[in-house]
Amino acid sequence: MSPRKKKVEWKRADGRELNELRPIKIESGILPNADGSAYIEMGRNKIIAGVFGPREMHPKHLAKPHMAVLRCRYHMAPFSVDPRRSPAPSRRDNEISRVMRYALEPAIFLERYPRSSIEVYAEVLQADGGTRCASINAATVALVDAGIPMRDLVVACAAGKMDGRIILDLGDYEDKKGEADVPVAYMPKLGKVTLLQMDGVLSAEELEQCIDISIEGCKQIYEMQREALKKKYGIEEEET
Amino acid sequence: MSACFESRDLVIPGDVLYEGRIRTGDNTCRAEGKVCATRIGLVNYGHGSVSVIALEAGYNPLVGDLVVGEVIDIDLGHWIVDIDASAEAVLNVPDAIDAPFRPDIVMPDILDVGDTIVAKIVDLDRRRTPILSILGRGLGKMEEGLIIRITPSKIPRLIGKKGSMVNMILKETGCMAVIGQNGRVLVQGRTREQEEMVVNVVGKIEREAHTTGLTNRIQEYIKQMKEGGN
Numbered sequence: 001m002s003p004r005k006k007k008v009e010w011k012r013a014d015g016r017e018l019n020e021l022r023p024i025k026i027e028s029g030i031l032p033n034a035d036g037s038a039y040i041e042m043g044r045n046k047i048i049a050g051v052f053g054p055r056e057m058h059p060k061h062l063a064k065p066h067m068a069v070l071r072c073r074y075h076m077a078p079f080s081v082d083p084r085r086s087p088a089p090s091r092r093d094n095e096i097s098r099v100m101r102y103a104l105e106p107a108i109f110l111e112r113y114p115r116s117s118i119e120v121y122a123e124v125l126q127a128d129g130g131t132r133c134a135s136i137n138a139a140t141v142a143l144v145d146a147g148i149p150m151r152d153l154v155v156a157c158a159a160g161k162m163d164g165r166i167i168l169d170l171g172d173y174e175d176k177k178g179e180a181d182v183p184v185a186y187m188p189k190l191g192k193v194t195l196l197q198m199d200g201v202l203s204a205e206e207l208e209q210c211i212d213i214s215i216e217g218c219k220q221i222y223e224m225q226r227e228a229l230k231k232k233y234g235i236e237e238e239e240t
Numbered sequence: 241m242s243a244c245f246e247s248r249d250l251v252i253p254g255d256v257l258y259e260g261r262i263r264t265g266d267n268t269c270r271a272e273g274k275v276c277a278t279r280i281g282l283v284n285y286g287h288g289s290v291s292v293i294a295l296e297a298g299y300n301p302l303v304g305d306l307v308v309g310e311v312i313d314i315d316l317g318h319w320i321v322d323i324d325a326s327a328e329a330v331l332n333v334p335d336a337i338d339a340p341f342r343p344d345i346v347m348p349d350i351l352d353v354g355d356t357i358v359a360k361i362v363d364l365d366r367r368r369t370p371i372l373s374i375l376g377r378g379l380g381k382m383e384e385g386l387i388i389r390i391t392p393s394k395i396p397r398l399i400g401k402k403g404s405m406v407n408m409i410l411k412e413t414g415c416m417a418v419i420g421q422n423g424r425v426l427v428q429g430r431t432r433e434q435e436e437m438v439v440n441v442v443g444k445i446e447r448e449a450h451t452t453g454l455t456n457r458i459q460e461y462i463k464q465m466k467e468g469g470n
Contacts, residue, residue, distance in 0.1 A: 054326035116326040147296030149278040152254030189254035
């Protein structure tokens with residue numbers, strides 16, 4: 001029971017390095033009925049995002065005369081967690097919907113479509129920590145797939161602290177047992193942060209460290225988003 | 241002052257296409273002295289300008305466009321028509337029957353909710369609402385046919401250079417078609433099989449719009465389908 005024994009081998013629950021992402025798989029254009037769509041697997045998270053628009057805003061009194069309205073809906077399926085959750089939108093769903101909107105808005109040329117709406121739906125099929133980041137990643141790919149003009153892609157990734165160590169891309173266990181969680185959304189080409197939340201207790205230096213490694217993580221995810229977007233056209237490209 | 245990609249490379253929103261002064265074309269924006277892409281598409285450098293040919297884009301209504309739309313509402317003196325744009329289009333009574341509006345006109349007798357029309361955009365008003373007209377040859381209410389929806393940015397590919405692609409398809413399949421610039425294609429054939437052949441061909445064009453030598457490949461494809469059917 002000596003304290004030394006605990007210190008020797010500190011490993012993350014799933015054996016990852018401190019700054020290692022979970023395995024990610026992204027696909028674009030998977031739903032023919034939506035204008036744009038994407039599917040993401042980030043570790044054990046499974047999320048589908050669909051985009052409609054720009055189209056006429058209903059109800060009309062909510063339309064803005066000088067720009068489009070971005071409407072986001074984040075929703076967790078009843079079977080996405082154990083035990084089953086109620087399918088009704090919860091307080092948390094509403095928060096994440098809003099946070100997604102704030103994260104995506106700076107990237108979209110909303111002013112080009114006055115009086116119309118762009119709708120983003122993120123449906124969590126399976127949750128395993130960091131769904132808000134994964135939803136943003138999927139929503140960006142879906143927005144590009146819908147042909148909505150954008151300044152840059154938005155990439156999101158969380159960092160946090162567990163057992164006094166700063167770690168990247170927290171899973172469900174680390175999210176719950178850890179000391180802090182910092183989701184960051186980032187526009188890699190413009191170098192701008194569009195979302196920064198913090199849950200837990202961190203010192204100023206630790207927070208900066210968290211932001212730095214999550215931006216590093218974002219840059220890795222950005223490459224995967226690019227791959228996913230190109231893959232939709234890649235197969236035919238080789239024929240020429 | 242340099243190009244960052246080769247012409248016809250696939251680019252993604254945010255990609256820097258050019259550093260320095262240059263004219264910017266479609267689907268590009270200027271940011272901090274650089275020209276960036278705003279849509280996924282193929283970059284095109286030429287004649288002192290840079291543009292992106294979008295692979296995915298919504299329909300942007302322009303005056304003179306031929307569109308296929310659906311009547312979704314009747315208002316006093318005008319119909320509201322869905323043309324898949326960011327705003328719903330308006331068809332005024334004088335643009336539909338070539339006579340001024342009178343209160344005794346029974347509007348649903350002329351066009352009812354759910355009717356499909358082929359119309360021309362004659363104007364964009366101050367709110368950028370498209371104003372339609374169905375007066376003219378080939379325009380008006382359509383009673384028969386099949387509607388195919390494709391990405392509006394791929395319509396030029398479906399038409400081809402001076403209509404080479406669409407003429408070839410119509411000749412080979414024996415169908416009639418109205419190609420709306422808004423991505424709705426109205427196909428009228430003598431038999432269901434003919435129409436389905438066009439549906440398959442348009443689907444193939446949509447998937448392979450960004451490749452070269454498409455017209456010849458489509459011709460082969462139609463030939464294969466004809467042989468398979470017989």
